[in-house]
Amino acid sequence: MTDTATPYIAGKRTPQQSAEDLRARIPGWGADLDPADRPSSPREQPGIETGAHWDFPERQPEKWPRERSVEHAMLPPVFGTSTPPAGVSGAIRKYAYKYSEGRAAHWLLLIAADRVDAWEHHLKSLATLRPDNPVTETGVLSEFSAHGVRSRFGQKRADLGHQWMDPVIVGAPWVLAAGGVVAAFRALRRHRRV
Structure with missing residues (x-):
């Protein structure tokens, strides 16, 4: 299985287009063609062993699609x-x-x-x-114990612009979920009274 269209073969593939066509179409293409400009060039020389013991690697079994x-x-x-x-x-x-x-x-x-x-x-x-536990897992307690509030003032922190949104984004879903549980509990209690 050595299809030249796959990127997983041991040998190098030949380009589908000529170097001149690629250079004309893609700005900067071929900037590393000169081996002096490529740090990896010595490893690419013929006769240097890559250590690969395969032409195409053994495929991992696909247990599900x-x-x-x-x-x-x-x-x-x-x-x-x-x-x-x-x-x-x-x-x-x-x-x-x-x-x-x-x-x-x-x-x-x-x-x-x-x-x-x-x-x-x-x-x-x-x-x-x-x-x-949303309190401990969100790290909100570290804001008070690890100088979190003090570190926000007088600094040029990137998160200051959206700091006001963080409690809403992190906390609102938990508040809504808690509200849903309370509403369900009240509805269940009302239903049992009837």
């Missing part, structure tokens, strides 16, 4: 398997790969999937004996 960018014909030989897509966030991630990596929709959907994944984990933690 992996997300793959539409720009690539195949998955790389080795890929991460630590977090398989699951739940609503997994569905959003799979949908994001229907778009090209050059489209904003691809990246915005992946960001949204991360936020949904965080909330899925927060909700799962509520079903355990040790639910998430």
